[in-house]
Amino acid sequence: MARTRLQCPCGEHLVGADEDDLVDKARSHLAERHSGLDYGRDEILIMAY
Secondary structure, three states: OOOOEEEOOOOOEEEOOOHHHHHHHHHHHHHHHOOOOOOOHHHHHHHOO
């Protein structure tokens, strides 16, 4: 089952077309809003639903 949604602790809700898209959106969000944080693909998908 693909995980395509993620709720960031800051309150931002991210939705991707697929897992790859969600990871890209999460990384962009991190770069823009949380520049000190860096999560890998597996870490992002662990938080996704």
